[in-house]
Amino acid sequence: MGLLEMEGLTKRFSGLTAVDDVDLTVERGETKAIIGPNGAGKSTTINLITGLLEPTAGHVYYDPPDEAAADIHELRTISDEERSADQQQRLDELRSEYSITGLEPHEVVQTGISKSFQTASIFPGMTARENVQMAALATEHGSFKLNFLRRQSSFDAVDEIATEMLEAVDLLRDAGEEAASLPYGDKRRLEIAIALASEPDLLFMDEPTAGMSPEETQATVDLVERLQQELGLTIVLVEHDMEIIFSIADSIAVLNRGAIIADGTPDEVEGDTDVQEAYLGG
Numbered sequence: 001m002g003l004l005e006m007e008g009l010t011k012r013f014s015g016l017t018a019v020d021d022v023d024l025t026v027e028r029g030e031t032k033a034i035i036g037p038n039g040a041g042k043s044t045t046i047n048l049i050t051g052l053l054e055p056t057a058g059h060v061y062y063d064p065p066d067e068a069a070a071d072i073h074e075l076r077t078i079s080d081e082e083r084s085a086d087q088q089q090r091l092d093e094l095r096s097e098y099s100i101t102g103l104e105p106h107e108v109v110q111t112g113i114s115k116s117f118q119t120a121s122i123f124p125g126m127t128a129r130e131n132v133q134m135a136a137l138a139t140e141h142g143s144f145k146l147n148f149l150r151r152q153s154s155f156d157a158v159d160e161i162a163t164e165m166l167e168a169v170d171l172l173r174d175a176g177e178e179a180a181s182l183p184y185g186d187k188r189r190l191e192i193a194i195a196l197a198s199e200p201d202l203l204f205m206d207e208p209t210a211g212m213s214p215e216e217t218q219a220t221v222d223l224v225e226r227l228q229q230e231l232g233l234t235i236v237l238v239e240h241d242m243e244i245i246f247s248i249a250d251s252i253a254v255l256n257r258g259a260i261i262a263d264g265t266p267d268e269v270e271g272d273t274d275v276q277e278a279y280l281g282g
C-alpha cells in the first residue's frame with residue numbers, strides 16, 4: 001500500500017488551477033516519475049507535499065497503515081456531495097491521524113520526507129562535509145542550534161551521517177573540498193547528500209539531471225538506482241528525458257494542465273492514447 005497518498009490535491013493561483021484534484025499513490029520502495037509538459041503542475045505538486053506551498057483544497061497522507069490506505073483509495077473516488085455521514089466521519093478520522101497537509105517544510109522533513117533542492121541549499125564557503133553536517137544537525141534539532149556543535153556525542157552522530165551520505169552519493173573523496181569549488185555535477189550530488197542528511201524514507205527530486213553533461217546524467221541515474229536499492233528509499237522524480245524515465249521508473253504519472261491523465265507502469269503509460277495525444281506528440 002501507499003507510503004504517500006494524495007486526495008483531491010488542488011492548487012489555484014488567482015485565476016489559474018496549477019494542480020487540479022489530484023489523486024495519486026506513491027508506493028513504498030518504488031521510484032515514481034512524474035512527467036508532463038512545461039507548466040503541467042509537476043513542481044507545484046511537489047511543493048504542496050513538501051510544505052513550500054499550501055494546497056487550496058485536498059489532502060496528503062503519509063505512511064498510513066494498509067487498512068487506512070485502502071479506505072483512502074475508496075473514499076477519494078466519492079465526491080464530497082455523495083459521501084455518507086459515516087464515510088465523511090471516516091475521512092475526517094484519516095485526515096486527523098495521517099494527514100501532513102499544510103505542515104511547514106521543517107515539519108514535513110521531520111516526518112521522513114526530503115527534497116533535493118537545486119543549489120539553493122548549499123553553503124558555498126563550507127566544505128562538502130560541513131554542508132551535510134549542517135543539514136543533519138538542522139533536522140535533528142528542527143533548527144540550527146550551534147551549541148550542539150560543542151556537544152561531542154551529538155556531533156559524532158552528525159558526522160557519521162555526513163560520512164554515510166557523502167559515501168552514498170560518491171563524494172566522500174571530496175568531502176574536504178569547499179562546496180563552491182566542486183564541478184557542477186558534484187554540486188548537484190552534494191545537494192542530494194544534503195537532502196539525505198535528514199535520513200528520509202521518501203526523496204523528491206525535481207529535474208535532477210537538468211543542465212548535466214551526458215556523463216553526469218549517467219552518474220545521477222546510477223545514483224538514483226543505488227539509493228533505491230541500497231538505502232531502500234522511495235523516490236519521486238520529475239524528469240524530462242524519456243530514456244532515463246523508462247530505464248529507472250517503476251511507475252509513471254502523467255500530468256497535463258494540473259490533472260493526472262495516466263498513472264501506471266512504463267509500458268501502460270507508453271501505450272496510453274491520451275498520453276500520446278497530450279504529451280508524446282501522437
Ligand code: ADP
Pocket residue numbers: 013016018036037038039040041042043044045
Ligand atoms: P511544471 O513544474 O510542471 O513545469 P509548475 O508546477 O511549475 O509546472 O507550474 C504550473 C503552473 O502554475 C504554471 O502555469 C505556472 O506558471 C503556475 N505557477 C507556478 N507557481 C506559481 C506561483 N507561485 N504563482 C503563480 N503561478 C504559478
Ligand code: MG
Pocket residue numbers: 042043044206
Ligand atoms: Mg517544474
